[in-house]
Every structure is written in structure tokens, then in C-alpha cells.
Amino acid sequence: MSILFDETQGTVHLTNGRISYVMQLLDGRYLLHRYFGPALRCWRGTGVPQPAKRSYTTEYGDTHLYFDALPWEFPTAGRGDYRRPAFAVTGRTGAQVSELVFRGWRILDRKPGSDTLPVTFAAAGESETLAVDCFDEVSGTTLTLYYTIFADADVIARQQRIVNTGPAPVRITNLQSVSLSLPAGSYDFLTLYGCHAQEARQSRVPLHQGVQAVGSRYGSSSPRHQPFWALLDPAATETAGPVYGCMLVYSGNFNGVVEQDAFGAVRAQMGLGDESFAWTLAPGEGFESPEALLTYSGRGLNGMSQNFYIALRRHLLPPRWRGVPRPILLNSWEGMYYDVSLEKIETQARLAKELGMELFVLDDGWFRKGNDSRSSMGDWICNTTKLPGGIEAAADLVHGLGLQFGLWFEPEAVSRDSELYRNHPDWILRVPNLAPREGRHEYLLDLSRAEVRQYLLNVLHRYLGTGKIDYIKWDMNRPMTDAASAELPSERQGELAHRYILGLYAVLREITQSYPDVLFEGCSSGGARLDAGMLAYFAQNWTSDNTDAKDRADIQNGFSLLYPPEVLGAHVSITPNHQTGRTTPLESRFAVARLFNLGYELDLTRCSRDELAAIAKQVAAAKAHRDWLVKGTFWRHATIRQGDRMASVVSDDKSRCLAVVFRTLYDPLAEQAVFRFCGLDPARDYRDVETGQVYGGDELMEAGLTLPPCKQDFVTQTILLCGVP
Template sequence: MAIFFNEVDRTFHLQTIQTSYMMQIVNEGYLAHLYWGERVREARMPRPLRYRDRGFSPNPNSDDRSFSLDTLPQEYPGYGNTDFRSPAVYIDQNNGSRITDLRYLTHRIYNGKPKLQGLPATYTENESEADTLEIDLYDHVIRLKVTLQYTVYHDYSAITRSVKYRNEGKETVRLEKVQSMNVDFRDSKFEMINLPGAHVRERDIERLALRRGSQSVESRRGSSSHHQNPFVALVRPETTETCGEAYGFSFVYSGNFKAEIEVDQTEQTRVNIGINDFDFSWKLEHNQTFQTPEVVMVHSSKGLGEMSRIYHNLYGDRLIRGRYRDQERPVLINNWEATYFDFDETSILNIADRAKDAGIELFVLDDGWFGKRHDDFTSLGDWFVDQEKLPNGLNALAEKINAKGMQFGLWFEPEMVSPESELYKEHPDWCLHVPDRRRSQARNQLILDFSREDVCNEMIKRVSVILESAPINYVKWDMNRNMTEIGSAFWPEDQQKEVAHRYILGLYYVLEKITSRFPDILFESCSGGGGRYDPGMLHYMPQTWTSDNTDAISRLRIQYGTSLVYPISSMASHVSEVPNHQVGRITPLSTRGHVAMDGNLGYELDVTKLTEEDIQEIKQQVDFYKTVRQTIQFGDFYRLVNPFNEKDYGSIHVNQDKTEAVFIHVNQLAEPNGPFKSVKLSGLDPDKDYKVEELDAIYGGDELMRIGLNIPYPNRDFNSTLYRLSAVN
């Protein structure tokens, strides 16, 4: 058991392999936060809570002016009861009150981890893998039970948290803010890291010192978004990749979210994260429950690199599910940047022929195969084959590609509908909309109302018919716009603020049904590239199209930022043609290959227009990648050179027994008469010797990590280096 309760001093102690997390029931039942950090053996607390009369901090117990919720480090703070900081919960009641007073009621400790109803979450495969603590807090006035759920994994230094609400009162209440977790730190000597960005420029790394007052990271776009990611970290100013404290908060959700960090009057820091309370309200009637999504919390005392590897391992092993969780991902070619909408069966088969010559294993037919889809103005929702482009149908095309020894994949966008479509003409109220308001379009499309079960079931039916019609091994599931005019013709007026969250619940319902019905299909999530790259989607789809930007140099920053949280096995990365379609840059094919090999290798270009020399180079890339993809996709990943701070990029993938490694380095811009460069490697066994295959030289792991390895002098922009290291003892 990794969770302990001391009945004498009423403390809870949660232990992972490397960390401890402590709470205490204090002063008439309030739940206080004591400690989260490096693991300790016992919770004897040499630094107990201290109290002092802080003027203008009122007291719930008038007999003790030193005790105030305004200064108490809390586990799950409410509103209006002497705490002026941002609450984790805010509830509207029928009498106009918004006050909550949550006190400890009881708790349970048990083996295993419960599923969250209707929501994705990390999981266990047997009860011995984790222990769970549930603490019931209770507001006796409105008879509201709030259950804090904590799970501690034995093999991963991670703690998951979520909250379940149950209305045991007779009066209906409205949940206006329901964060999934809260942590109050006793100091503010932190910097905040988040992952802002934009379409084709996802997941930059931003690191700023905390200031007094509030700072937040959020999405109001109906999805987790290109613009922010549902992740924040607090780190000490001295924290680097390899040393220092890092606290990570990753939200397992694909819709609107908000992470708040507040530094208070006594320089304590409050962190909470959950569904965005902006434009959110949930009607909770007698005996109804509401479950919040999960937050995965990771503490590292050895820098950001260790924090990332904990997330990589946990998400790779116990968030991603299904056949492809542990299986090497195929090298694919996608026809989008080769043909866009302009293709037919002959042109597709010609591309497949050349791709097969290069050793590529999977052909993916992208947008344009259905309805009357000759551009992006029509046909979304009409999931039937365009007989003009594919007169013999999908099955015949797939079988012809299979006959070449390749698998076949297909693009969908099931959450969307074109106003110019048969589906929209039949069901104009099936999209998100508000009466008497325009239906704003983006990419000439509207969003289907997945808050409705009938719409969800119809899309399950339409997609399933296609997936059953041909030997389809892969699906790219796209979503190319954010929500506007959020409303539903199905839900009553007093539940319209529930629609955005109900949409996400409907999406998860659809994904659960389809991925369960077709367990042998590899699903890849996409939203204009990386616009919904979040843990919620990874639960159903083991990989994500990292960005619509396929430029190798742009990808260095995008993939570096993505790796802060998400496993390499989830990161789809493709070689495209030059000049690049997004930024016009011309980079060597070798560099494009090396950058794409830093994730799940694929190609997105018209191979029929390449020279034989280029085809042979691609074949060499593919052949090499197949020999190391187990290490790249499932090994330990170390960031070596930060492209946000340096002119270069460097990384290394190391397999589990440290017998093989793949080192990648990219020089972004050559300098005239520039310096010689070297890089210290990471993750190797210092007691092993490694042969660097491309140099035909043997060095000690300790030498490579402590002295470093020379980088070839760059004689041009965008020069890259890839070395394979093999242990020789």
C-alpha cells in the first residue's frame, strides 16, 4: 500500500517511487495541504502548519483569529467562506447563495483505480498496480458531497486527481466552476512553463517567473486548441533539463480548460486546473452526480527531462490503449501535399507504386475521396465514395494497394458538416447553432452537435459502414475548426451552458464505440495538425498529427515542445517536398528525414515527381528507420540542445536496456567562420562502451556523457547529423 492515514494527527501520506504528497484534517474538518516533493519515509512534519492573525483575513471560527481559510494551504477550496483566493469550486444555489463550506466527512483507501464514467483517464491492468484514496468532503447546508479522488501508481512517480460531485439535497444546484484539482504551495519561488502557439506553430515553450496576483492558461475555443495546451509546470528558477524541481499538471481533456496560478498576500502559490468556467454551468439535480476529468501530477527533482520521461512512460503504458500501444508504428505516405483534392485512382496507385519501391508500408488517402469533394466547400457529412474519382470504390483501391504489399488508410472528419451537403439539407438543426443568429463558418464548415446522442449514433453508423467496406488499417481523424454560436436545438434553455462539455462527452462516446468496434485499426488524431494534441485524445488514438507545418526547421521547435509531455510514439512526423508548402524553405532531404525520424516517420509528397536518386535516399532512410524505430518510438527520450535558446537542436533516444541509442543533431543556420561544436549525450550506461556506427569508433558511455561528441562542422544551413550507437560490452 502506497497510501497511509495516521489517525492520531489525521494526516494522509501518499508515496510514489520518488515523491511524497501529504494532507491533514485541521480545525473542525478543513483539509489542508502539507507537502508535495521528494519522497520521505514518514509524515512527522518537522515543518507543520503555522497560524497567525493576518489583518483582514476573516475567521470561520470567531474564537481563533489566527485561523483563516484566506491563508490556509488547502486541498480543495470553496468560495465565500473566508478565502478570497480563486476557488476550485463555485456553486449557484436556488436561494441566490454561492457559498460553500466543505468539511471532511470520511475516506476510503483501496487497491486499483476506478474508471471515470464517460471520460478518458489513465488506467491499471490489475489492482496491484496502484492504490486509490477517496476523501468525501461535505457541505451540510446544501447537502453536497464532493469526493476527491487520488490514485498513486507504484511503477510511475505520478499521482492522478479528479473530483466527483453528488447532490444529496432536495434543491437543484448549478455547478459554475469545478476544477479537477488544487494545490497550495507555501512559497512562490517558481517559474511557470506553458505551451502556447498557433496553427502551424504549435507548442512553443514559454517560461516566466510568477508574479503576485493571478496568471492563467486557458482555451475557450471548444477544443484544447493550437493556442494553448492543457498543461502547465511550475519549476524552480534554477531548474534545467537535468536538475532542479519541476511540478507538472497535465489535464486529460479535449475541450475548454483553464489552469490558474495565483500568488497571494503571504507569497503562497495556488494552482488549480479543470474545465474552463467561462460559459460553463451544469445543472445538478437531486441524487445526480458530476465527474470532473483527470489531472496527472508529476514531481521531478531531477529537472524537466525526468518529468517528461515520467509522462512519456505513464501515457505510453497506461493512457494509450489497444493493439498499437506497444506495437511499432508503420512508415506511411499521405497524398495530401502531393495531390490535395486533385486525384483519381490512377494517380493514387502511381504514388503507391513509387512509395512501395522506397519501402513505405502504409498508404493514406486523405481528404477528397467522398461526396462531391473537389474543394473544401462541400460534402462533409456525406460519407460515401466519390464515384468520379474512384469509380471502382474504396474496396478495389484498398485491395490493389494491399496487393503491392502495403496497408491502406483513410482520412475522415466526422465531427463536421458542410452547409453544401446532403446531411445538412436533411438535418439543418444537427449542427451547433443558436436561434436567430448566423451560423458562422470556418473552412466553409459547421460543427455537428455531438451533445446529441442521435447525432453521435448516426456518425458512428456512417463511419462504421465505410470502415467495414474495405480493408482499412489506419484512420486519420481530423477536426478543422473551433466552436462558435455554441448552442443545441436538443437541450432546454437552462442547460445551454452545458453544451460544450456535453459535446466532448459525446465525442468520447463516439470514439469509444468506434475504436472498440475496430480494434485492429491504427487511429491518428488531427485537428488542423496539433490543435487537439491532448491526453484525452491519446486515450482513444495512440498517435497525433503533430502539426500541419511539415517544414523540418519549424518542426524542431514544435516537436521539442510537444515532447515536454507527450511520448515520442504519439508524435507523427513527415518528410515533405521543398520548397516547403507552409514556409517556402528549402532543406536537404537528409535533414528532412532526420527530423521526421525523431518521431513516427512518414512522407507527404509526390514521390512520382522525385528523381531516382531521391527515391533511393528515401529508401535508405526507411530501411534505417525500421532497424531503430523500436528505440525511437519506445525508448527513453532526452532533449540535448534547446532550439528555443540555441541555434541548433539535439536529442537522443535510448532503449530500455541502454544497448542502443539514436542521436540526432540539426544545425539551423551556419555561421561564417563559426565555432566547433560538441554535445554531451545523456541516458547511456557509463559502464558500457558504445560503437558510433557512422564514425566506426568506440567510446565509453561515461566519455560520451561527460566529455561529449564532436558535431561535424556545418558548411551550409540546415545541416544535420544522425548517429546510431550500439553497446559493445
């Protein structure tokens, strides 16, 4: 791991021996991007395009270098580059023009943190950071670009900080977290899209001339598009081929934009949503962009995913939960919905304990006046008619049975029918003289306001301070509307969406630091705010409200592109499924969930004796392997038939492998499926624990294992391999 300067070439080269990132100065004034990809021993400029006349546009001197063709490291607008800028600040002149001029670069002795945003962290010796200082003469602002390279993770962490060093206020309208120039070529553009109950669907299309983009206006990262893109070779597969990937460590509105110009060159960006964002900086004030994680893999999509996993596991997730199995839980929602009682809790928790589960989670309903979503949100006063003795009585009951106790909250919302709203109607997001829009009978609280944040902190401390809550499910069930604050002047309302997220992070930071042993799970009607920013505080996230095995196989396959399996909540629920009506075998529901963060969400009293016995065996099997699964390497596998899913986890020492194959509809004309393993030791033999058959690791990876035919829909096959001594 090193950051190397070459004064004769005017270059800086970041490398950890596996990837390299190279920038170069043009005449000591402008910063250009030169290379990102597999590690180079040194940079000699062999891949730099030669100056040549190609278009009638603005030229740089007499060199046949064109501003509209230069690979700018952090491009600006209005000075001859007509592609999408990454930086736009308006000063006292009002001109929509910026020009960033290089002032100097330096190596920092530690990775910068942040007091307001989630960012990756690293201990001494685990990373190196380059800071590049630039100055915009038009607006009078100083911009510092930060590049962190890690010893153990093949990602570059990117972040910017702008300071108004001039005498007058300035207005930021665009500050991207990353801008990457790639040479002309053929690329596929991969993104994740979806909606409630259909999150993380993959879209892979050829990149074309023009602009292709994803983004969110939800006020959160949203289920519509993930804050992620990948650019990959059209021939790249799960296991081979070059892939560039980028994810944003942020939970609010964003834009991810890729532009291919007329000559095939590519500019790819990720950052704050520039269509709605604006921020005023007074003289001397500063502003940070969210952090972005940029990766390169020559090992296909699995390689990209595993690069992200390492970065998230070791440098972003709460350290308390790094490599630690999560408790197997029973969630009350699909078993009780809003109609909760101590009697039901005791019955369900007692059965859960008998089956080997470890945590009982009381979901929505415990504070409601009735058994629906129309009231009481925001007050957070337990309905003691439903739960005599309140939450402490419920927690004592569950603890007395030998289980941990978890509780559901939706802190960011408030019901119109609540004491909080009646007393503080100005605490919600709303536009003056316009009736606020309800969503799920709720409004959003204005988290940009200090008194609102303090109210939420007081509520959470009141419950968590008892020491009787082991787990919090933090939900957020409506997107942002009426994005205006009573505390902001009219000219600063464009700051509201970002200020909301900063307020959310401030609350999460205090609560998670105050109660580090409490397991926090994020949720937003499922996976509507599942992003790297939330994972900095929450060690796991509810992946989708859709618990149907067939749909979950697709949803989890999509999210696994970015996030390690232990952070993705996966529950076994009842059949016919409450969301889809589909009937699937109990064993299939378990198999689809077991490689991820396993839980159960069903009324155990409605299960037959045989089903309860099967669940007990499932829980025991999950416990037997979870210590190595949570630290292992996750692989997605190519399938013969569309709709089938194959995945496996290989232990760190390559001594064990657990593989799951999910097959959708029986097809008598289909060939027998062959499962080709990944990540095994080719020089080692492995025994199939169920059959006793011994295979070579090389044979399993190259020839594969033929799966027996099965005349059944939605069936799974699980293969457990153990290395032969």
C-alpha cells in the same frame, strides 16, 4: 506503494517510494494540503508554517490561522478564502458560497474508471486510490476527491465526483480537476502556446504576484494553449532541478490557473473552463470532472517528461499499440490535395511499396463533388467519378500492392452544400434567430444529440465494417462557434461545450473498441486538439500541418515535454516546403522526423532518382531501429545556440543510442558544438557506428562529443552508438 494514515496527526500520506503526497485534517473538519515532492519515509509536520498574525482578514478561532492563508486541498469561495476557488455550486439559496466539510476517507481496491470520460487505468497491484468524501452544507452536495498513485509512474491522478444529495436542483459553475498548494518561493511558469502551423511553442516566465493563466474557448483543447502547466525552480534545466507539472486528460475548453498571493504562496489549478461552464444537477444526479495528471521531478524537465511518458504509455494509450512501432506511411495530401484518382493512387502506392513504406493513406478529396473544401462534408459518399468502384476499389488496389490502406474523415463537421445539412439543418450548433458562422465552409454537428452520434457511428461502421481499412485519420478543422443546441433548454446551454466533448468520447469509445486493430490518428488542422484525452483513443496524433524541418524541430521539441515521441506524427515532405517556402536538405527532413512517428507526405513522381534512392535508405534505416526506439527513453538536450535542437533516444537496456542534432544557420563566429549525451551507462563503452571510434559512457555524458564544423544551413548530424560487448 502505500497509503498511510496517522490518526494522531490526522494525516494521510501517499507514496510509491519516489514521490510523496500528504494531506492533513484541521480539527477533523477541513482538509489541508501539506506536501508534494520527493518521497518521505514519514510525515512529521516539520514544514508546516507556524500560526502568526499577518493580516486583517478572517481568522480560524483564536489560533492566528487565517482562511485566506490556509493551504486548502480543494478550496471554496465565500467563507474567508479570497484566492481562486476550485469548487462552486449554487443551491436553492442562490448564494455563491460553499464550504466543504470532511466526512471520511477510504482506500479503494481498484482504480475507478469512467463511463463517459477518458481516464487512466491500472491492473491489480499497479496502483492504489484514496477516496476522500466531503459535504457542502450550503448546496447539499457530496464531493468525493480521488487520488491514485501508481507503482511504476511518478504521477498522481486526480479526479472529482459530485452528487446532488439534497432535495432541490443545484448548479455547478466551477469544478476543477486539481488544486495544488505550494509554499512561498521563486518559481518559473512554463506553458505551451501557439497557433495553426506554429504549435507547442514554449513560454517560460517568472511567476509573479497575481494570476497567470492559460485556457481554451475553442470548444477543443486548441493550439493556442496546451492543457498543461509546469512550475519549476528558476535554475532548473532539462536535466536538473525541481519541476511540478500538470496535464489535463480532456479535449475541450479548459482553464489552467496559477495564483501567487501577496506573501508568495502558490495555488495552481487545472480543470474545466469555469468562465463558460455551468451544469445543472437534479436531486440524485452526479457529475465527474476530467482527470488530471500531477507529477513532480527533481531531474529537470526531462524528468517531468519521462514521468508523463510512463503514465501515458502504460496507463492511458490503447494497449494494442503499447510498445508497437507504427507503420511507415505515405499520405496523399501534399501529393494530390483534393484531386484524387485511382490512377494517382496506384502510381503513388506502387512507388511507396518499392521504397519500403507500409501504409498508404488517402486524405481529403475522395467524397468531394469538386476539388475544394466547399461541399459534401457530412454525406461521406465516395465520388465514383474520381474513384470508380468506390473506397473498396481503392482499398483493394492498395492491398494488392502489399500495403495497408488508410482513409481520412472529418466526422464532426458538415458542409452547407451537403444532403445532410439540407435534410437536418437543426443538427448543427447554432443560436436561434442568429445565422450560424461558417468556418472552412463548414458547420459543427451537435454531438450532444444522440441521433447525430448514431448517424456518425452508422457511417463509420459502414466503412470500417468491410475490414478493408487499416487506419483512420480523424480530422477536425474548425473551432467551435454558436455553442448552442436545439435540444437543450435556455438555462442549460452552458452545458453544451462539455456535452459536445462527452458525445465525441462516446463515438470514439464505441468505434475504437469495435475495431481495436485499426490504427486511429487524431488531427485538428495539425495539433489543435493534441491532448491526453484524445490519446486514450488514438495511438498517435498529427502534430502540425507545418512539415518544414526547421519549424518541426521546434514544434516537436515543445510537444515532447508532454507526449512520448511515438504518438507524434512527423512527415518528410517536399522542398521548398508548402507551408513556409523554406528549402532544407532531404536528409535533414528525415533526421528531424525519424525519432518520432515517421511518415512521408509528398508526390513521389516528382522526386529524382537520387531522391528516391535516398528515401529507400531512410525507410530501411528507420525500420532497422524502430523496435527499440518505440520503447526507449527520449531526451532533450541543451544547445549552445538559440534555434538549434538536440534530441536522443536511449534503449531500455542502455545498449544503444540514436542522437540527432539540428543546426539552423551557419555562424562562422560560433564555437564548435558539443553534444553531451544523457541516460547512457557510465560504466560502459560505446562505439560510434559511423566512425568506429569507441568512447566511455561517462565521457560522452560529462565531456561530450565535439561535432565537426559544417558550412551549411539547416543541417543535421545523426550519431548512432552501440555498446561494446
